[in-house]
Amino acid sequence: xxxxxxxxxxxxxxxxxxxxxxxxxxxxxxxxxxxxxxxxxxxxxxxxxxxxxxxxxxxxxxxxxxxxxxxxxxxxxxxxxxxxxxxxxxxxxxxxxxxxxxxxxxxxxxxxxxxxxxxxxxxxxxxxxxxxxxxxxxxxxxxxxxxxxxxxxxxxxxxxxxxxxxxxxxxxxxxxxxxxxxxxxxxxxxxxxxxxxxxxxxxxxxxxxxxxxxxxxxxxxxxxxxxxxxxxxxxxxxxxxxxxxxxxxxxxxxxxxxxxxxxxxxxxxxxxxxxxxxxxxxxxxxxxxxxxxxxxxxxxxxxxxxxxxxxxxxxxxxxxxxxxxxxxxxxxxxxxxxxxxxxxxxxxxxxxxxxxxxxxxxxxxxxxxxxxxxxxxxxxxxxxxxxxxxxxxxxxxxxxxxxxxxxxxxx
Amino acid sequence: xxxxxxxxxxxxxxxxxxxxxxxxxxxxxxxxxxxxxxxxxxxxxxxxxxxxxxxxxxxxxxxxxxxxxxxxxxxxxxxxxxxxxxxxxxxxxxxxxxxxxxxxxxxxxxxxxxxxxxxxxxxxxxxxxxxxxxxxxxxxxxxxxxxxxxxxxxxxxxxxxxxxxxxxxxxxxxxxxxxxxxxxxxxxxxxxxxxxxxxxxxxxxxxxxxxxxxxxxxxxxxxxxxxxxxxxxxxxxxxxxxxxxxxxxxxxxxxxxxxxxxxxxxxxxxxxxxxxxxxxxxxxxxxxxxxxxxxxxxxxxxxxxxxxxxxxxxxxxxxxxxxxxxxxxxxxxxxxxxxxxxxxxxxxxxxxxxxxxxxxxxxxxxxxxxxxxxxxxxxxxxxxxxxxxxxxxxxxxxxxxxxxxxxxxxx
Numbered sequence: 100x101x102x103x104x105x106x107x108x109x110x111x112x113x114x115x116x117x118x119x120x121x122x123x124x125x126x127x128x129x130x131x132x133x134x135x136x137x138x139x140x141x142x143x144x145x146x147x148x149x150x151x152x153x154x155x156x157x158x159x160x161x162x163x164x165x166x167x168x169x170x171x172x173x174x175x176x177x178x179x180x181x182x183x184x185x186x187x188x189x190x191x192x193x194x195x196x197x198x199x200x201x202x203x204x205x206x207x208x209x210x211x212x213x214x215x216x217x218x219x220x221x222x223x224x225x226x227x228x229x230x231x232x233x234x235x236x237x238x239x240x241x242x243x244x245x246x247x248x249x250x251x252x253x254x255x256x257x258x259x260x261x262x263x264x265x266x267x268x269x270x271x272x273x274x275x276x277x278x279x280x281x282x283x284x285x286x287x288x289x290x291x292x293x294x295x296x297x298x299x300x301x302x303x304x305x306x307x308x309x310x311x312x313x314x315x316x317x318x319x320x321x322x323x324x325x326x327x328x329x330x331x332x333x334x335x336x337x338x339x340x341x342x343x344x345x346x347x348x349x350x351x352x353x354x355x356x357x358x359x360x361x362x363x364x365x366x367x368x369x370x371x372x373x374x375x376x377x378x379x380x381x382x383x384x385x386x387x388x389x390x391x392x393x394x395x396x397x398x399x400x401x402x403x404x405x406x407x408x409x410x411x412x413x414x415x416x417x418x419x420x421x422x423x424x425x426x427x428x429x430x431x432x433x434x435x436x437x438x439x440x441x442x443x444x445x446x447x448x449x450x451x452x453x454x455x456x457x458x459x460x461x462x463x464x465x466x467x468x469x470x471x472x473x474x475x476x477x478x479x480x481x482x483x484x485x486x487x488x489x490x491x492x493x494x495x496x497x498x499x500x501x502x503x504x505x506x507x508x509x510x
Numbered sequence: 511x512x513x514x515x516x517x518x519x520x521x522x523x524x525x526x527x528x529x530x531x532x533x534x535x536x537x538x539x540x541x542x543x544x545x546x547x548x549x550x551x552x553x554x555x556x557x558x559x560x561x562x563x564x565x566x567x568x569x570x571x572x573x574x575x576x577x578x579x580x581x582x583x584x585x586x587x588x589x590x591x592x593x594x595x596x597x598x599x600x601x602x603x604x605x606x607x608x609x610x611x612x613x614x615x616x617x618x619x620x621x622x623x624x625x626x627x628x629x630x631x632x633x634x635x636x637x638x639x640x641x642x643x644x645x646x647x648x649x650x651x652x653x654x655x656x657x658x659x660x661x662x663x664x665x666x667x668x669x670x671x672x673x674x675x676x677x678x679x680x681x682x683x684x685x686x687x688x689x690x691x692x693x694x695x696x697x698x699x700x701x702x703x704x705x706x707x708x709x710x711x712x713x714x715x716x717x718x719x720x721x722x723x724x725x726x727x728x729x730x731x732x733x734x735x736x737x738x739x740x741x742x743x744x745x746x747x748x749x750x751x752x753x754x755x756x757x758x759x760x761x762x763x764x765x766x767x768x769x770x771x772x773x774x775x776x777x778x779x780x781x782x783x784x785x786x787x788x789x790x791x792x793x794x795x796x797x798x799x800x801x802x803x804x805x806x807x808x809x810x811x812x813x814x815x816x817x818x819x820x821x822x823x824x825x826x827x828x829x830x831x832x833x834x835x836x837x838x839x840x841x842x843x844x845x846x847x848x849x850x851x852x853x854x855x856x857x858x859x860x861x862x863x864x865x866x867x868x869x870x871x872x873x874x875x876x877x878x879x880x881x882x883x884x885x886x887x888x889x890x891x892x893x894x895x896x897x898x899x900x901x902x903x904x905x906x907x908x909x910x911x912x913x914x915x916x917x918x919x920x921x
Contacts, residue, residue: 159844159852189840189852191869224837225870287824329823330741331838332845412740412823412908413698413916420917426635427742429600433570434743441570441600458602459636497823498917502910505824506831 104504109379109387109475109495110262116249116280117267121145121343122301124248126255129236131229132184132222137255139233141240142179142248142299143209148343150176150217151311153319155336162187162194162228163218164337166202170214174308176341177211179299180204180218180233181256183284187220187228188334197230204234208241219297219337221258221284253282256297259504260286264376270365273358275348277304279369281340285377287328287505298323298338298373303346304362313354314366315340322370325402326493328381329501330410338370378493383500386418387476390492394483400437401483401490407435408479408492415497421472423465425453428479443484450478515915520790520798520886520906521673527660527691528678532556532754533712535659537666540647542640543595543633548666550644552651553590553659553710554620559754561587561628562723564730566747573598573605573639574629575748577613581625585719587752588622590710591615591629591644592667594695598631598639599745608641615645619652630708630748632669632695664693667708670915671697675787681776684769686759688715690780692751696788698739698916709734709749709784714757715773724765725777726751733781736813737904739792740912741821749781789904794911797829798887801903805856805894811848812894812901818846819890819903826908832883834876836864843892854895861889 122144129139152171154164170176180201187194202216209216220228253263267280285296306314319338351359378387390408395401408414411431417424425446432439442457449471453463471477477496533555540550563582565575581587591612598605613627620627631639664674678691696707717725730749762770789798801819806812819825822842828835836857843850853868860882864874882888888907 155844156847157841157844158846158848158850159840159855186837189837189855189865189868189870191853191867193869224840225865226837227870331822331824331841334841334844411742412912413742416913416916419913422917426597426600426637429570429635430568430742430745433566433568433745435569436567437569439569442602444570444600454600454636456602457600458604459600459638497913499910499913501823502827502830502908502913505827506833506909 104259104261106261107380108385111376111379113250113253113263113265114267116265118246119278119280119301119303119343120345121148121303123244123246124252125240125244126248126251127236127240129182129232131182131232137251138183139236139240140181140252140255141205141237141244142252143244144176144178144341145343145345146177148176148341149174149306149308149311151308151315151340153316153338155333157332157334159189159334161220161335162190162198163220164335166198166218167337170217173214175215176217177215178205178209180216181297182220182233183256183258184222185220185226185228186222186224186335188224190227193227197228200230201233204237208237217339221256221297221335224334249282256284258284258286259382260284260380262380264373266369266372268365268369270361272304272348272351272362275346277302277346277348277362279366281369281373283373283377286380287382296333296336296377300369301341301343303343305344305346305348306342306351310351310354311340311342314363318367318370321367322374325491326374326378327406327409328378328495375493378495381495382504383498384495385498386496388418388479388494388496389476390479392481392483392491393489394485395488395490396438396486397488398490401488402492404432404435404437404481404483405490405492407431408481409494412497415494418477419496419498423448423468423472428481432481438485439483440485445482445484447480448478456484515670515672517672518791519796522787522790524661524664524674524676525678527676529657530689530691530712530714530754531756532559532714534655534657535663536651536655537659537662538647538651540593540643542593542643548662549594550647550651551592551663551666552616552648552655553663554655555587555589555752556754556756557588559587559752560585560717560719560722562719562726562751564727564749566744568743568745570600570745572631572746573601573609574631575746577609577629578748581628584625586626587628588626589616589620590750591627592708593631593644594667594669595633596631596637596639597633597635597746599635601638604638608639611641612644615648619648628750632667632708632746635745660691660693667695669695669697670793671695671791673791675784675791677780677783679776679780681772683715683759683762683773686757688713688757688759688773690777692780692784694784694788697791698793707744707747707788711780712752712754714754716755716757716759717753717762721762721765722751722753725774729778729781732778733785736902737785737789738817738820739789739906786904789906792906793915794909795906796909797907799829799890799905799907800887801890803892803894803902804900805896806899806901807849807897808899809901812899813903815843815846815848815892815894816901816903818842819892820905823908826905829888830907830909834859834879834883839890839892849896850894851896856893856895858891859889867895
């Protein structure tokens with residue numbers, strides 16, 4: 100299925116991800132669901148690697164999410180196993196047993212405790228994971244792990260994704276150069292309420308798990324959690340951040356340490372890049388939308404208004420049709436349930452204010468807006484005119500491609 | 511635009527709406543937006559007619575919604591004026607002036623106070639209503655009002671609707687035969703949070719406005735507010751219920767009077783019929799979905815779970831593709847934010863339980879479910895297994911037709 104889809108017109112080339120000391124990746128074809136492609140990925144981390152994670156807020160999370168939540172308590176990671184094609188969700192006791200078995204497999208290979216193994220699965224919901232295929236494939240896969248397996252891993256975790264996704268940042272902590280790089284997958288069932296989809300990020304920085312967790316949680320809120328493809332929150336969302344400590348920077352014990360300023364900026368920027376790559380591969384996407392909301396009663400309120408606009412099928416289909424139908428933006432503001440006042444509301448598209456304080460700008464000339472709508476990157480501005488809260492959201496348009504993909508994904 | 515759309519495959523024939531004493535309807539072509547079709551509707555009610563209304567909860571309601579909310583305080587109605595093609599929303603002071611002018615026009619014709627005139631507009635948002643066209647057309651329209659203008663009125667208020675919608679019930683109050691009949695329009699931007707779209711209902715019962723309001727508010731909650739087409743709540747939603755009193759039933763002063771039992775049942779049933787007609791004309795719809803949720807911690811919670819399923823693009827596209835992808839139902843339950851426990855959750859389609867208590871039913875045979883999916887009426891059952899809360903929702907599938915209609919509606 101994934102192979103049959105044309106590459107998103109919004110795709111970005113995979114960046115050069117250089118080897119990172121303490122991290123080895125590999126991918127293989129375990130035949131879980133798809134034929135003729137890799138679908139099983141493994142990573143090994145050097146002893147002492149710390150880990151942080153954020154997960155879906157779904158009330159029906161997959162077995163691997165349960166597993167990782169429990170494993171995260173230890174704060175250390177030695178291995179990661181990810182499969183595509185089957186999400187191991189809603190599989191009852193069989194799902195739990197599958198996670199136990201595969202964690203034990205990876206623990207045996209990497210000579211660690213099972214609780215140091217992290218698991219993720221993505222694909223169809225409700226079918227029992229053929230975990231023995233994974234058990235059988237892991238020893239051979241482990242033997243191929245290498246320093247330069249990042250892109251192969253990014254490809255191995257794809258489902259309806261049409262291009263592999265990666266990002267890298269180099270920064271410093273207290274004068275020591277450190278790197279952060281990661282991969283992500285995701286295309287549909289994207290409406291993060293915590294994290295979204297799958298993303299695996301590693302840094303060679305020395306950072307204790309609690310600090311790492313704080314940075315990841317904060318960064319996710321401003322990146323993945325500001326994006327949506329179709330308003331449908333996955334049962335399998337997960338972002339994991341591993342720190343190998345190989346860069347040897349001075350020890351940091353407090354997430355608020357000023358020495359982390361550059362690192363935080365780099366991490367946040369990388370998280371946003373990965374999140375936007377997922378939006379760029381939104382099922383059927385032809386255009387990106389960036390919605391900025393100002394003048395709200397709080398930042399939280401602004402973000403909810405931005406997400407209401409981003410999740411509106413009528414706004415998304417208008418964008419797909421290159422129609423500057425700003426009335427639908429007004430509708431979405433109105434339905435958000437957030438404080439808003441029609442008579443102080445302003446709406447702009449592509450930098451042109453179309454309506455100010457509840458009515459169309461006198462002499463509004465649609466020409467520059469029409470030109471903007473023909474582009475791939477659509478900017479929507481909403482000023483609520485109430486207070487100083489700001490927020491933003493990113494999404495893609497809603498097209499025939501989405502219907503094509505989702506009317507037939509499973510079968 | 512509306513004329514070009516093929517009739518929904520889920521359409522129902524317009525019922526026979528006989529004359530109702532005290533109500534006269536008419537429709538004409540005022541050239542507000544569409545060419546070659548009626549777009550302006552007027553009704554006159556006999557003196558003493560009481561009225562109740564429910565309106566959109568949008569924070570950006572249209573000027574006619576503001577007007578009706580204020581007029582409703584009087585509890586009496588003599589006239590109704592509705593136009594299609596322009597919603598008179600987000601039009602600032604000009605929008606308010608338009609409502610004042612058209613209410614004054616109708617008041618002059620029917621010799622009543624402007625506050626006894628009710629107004630509704632539906633169509634494009636953000637364009638100033640050409641209210642003088644309405645002023646010019648009203649005298650001629652008034653001269654044509656007749657007892658049998660119901661179907662013409664139902665056609666005159668259509669926008670992207672593909673068939674006119676009406677319903678009728680005959681019942682009794684304390685031994686007196688009374689009738690309830692109404693018309694509705696709506697097809698997209700349908701996600702009631704209060705009322706949805708436009709519906710106008712009249713009864714010849716004698717009922718004071720406060721009683722009428724209680725019955726309408728309660729009935730709407732169980733009908734219109736349980737339906738969704740695209741999760742986008744309109745700025746113009748409105749249901750008005752008029753009671754002419756011509757049936758001459760004994761006076762009722764309390765909405766809880768047992769003498770109202772049959773009337774309430776008839777009204778609720780009519781409200782649901784009208785609401786489902788709107789879903790049947792959902793933009794691009796090819797299938798109806800009825801979602802029943804049981805075992806929730808409360809009725810409110812059950813309804814929210816049902817609506818989360820009904821609003822999921824992934825569930826709706828699966829239904830369009832005739833794919834019994836029940837995993838997406840699990841996803842939607844999980845994202846609803848309502849209390850749910852994966853291990854007590856059961857999912858059924860078309861009367862067949864597919865999963866029980868968090869896992870697939872042993873020996874599940876998909877055959878009857880596959881057959882059910884090929885039909886036009888899809889039944890989805892979810893049992894949360896927590897307590898006794900029940901709720902339901904109705905929606906339609908999400909198809910290429912929705913994208914076609916909404917990528918080009920305005921232009």
